[in-house]
Amino acid sequence: MVIGIGTDIIEIKRVEKAISSKSFLNRYYTRAEIALIQKKGPSTAAGNFAAKEALAKALGTGFFGFSPIDIEILRDEKDAPYALFHKEAKKIADSLGVQYIKISISHSKENAVAFALLGGN
Numbered sequence: 743m744v745i746g747i748g749t750d751i752i753e754i755k756r757v758e759k760a761i762s763s764k765s766f767l768n769r770y771y772t773r774a775e776i777a778l779i780q781k782k783g784p785s786t787a788a789g790n791f792a793a794k795e796a797l798a799k800a801l802g803t804g805f806f807g808f809s810p811i812d813i814e815i816l817r818d819e820k821d822a823p824y825a826l827f828h829k830e831a832k833k834i835a836d837s838l839g840v841q842y843i844k845i846s847i848s849h850s851k852e853n854a855v856a857f858a859l860l861g862g863n
Contacts, residue, residue, distance in 0.1 A: 748799030758784035788854035789847040790815040796858035
């Protein structure tokens with residue numbers, strides 16, 4: 743059963759400028775995400791940010807009651823993105839019965855876009 747869907751698009755240049763600030767990085771990304779961004783660059787930062795926004799929309803709350811750092815976007819051994827909810831975002835997801843998270847992230851030269859689907863029984 744689909745619990746929620748969300749999508750977001752963001753300009754990579756906008757995120758590239760923002761991530762030059764260490765305080766922005768620490769407010770919006772986990773340590774593991776920061777390591778990934780340092781390895782892969784601004785398009786990954788933008789894709790992760792779009793995915794966080796898409797997931798917040800899929801939860802039906804936006805970033806109300808939790809912060810972007812409560813959603814972590816990483817990559818598996820095949821470089822496919824996956825998401826983890828932490829703290830308050832996890833509480834919200836659990837209360838909705840979320841059992842799985844599917845995300846897709848794409849980039850063009852200028853933009854990153856993400857789609858999220860939350861599912862359960």
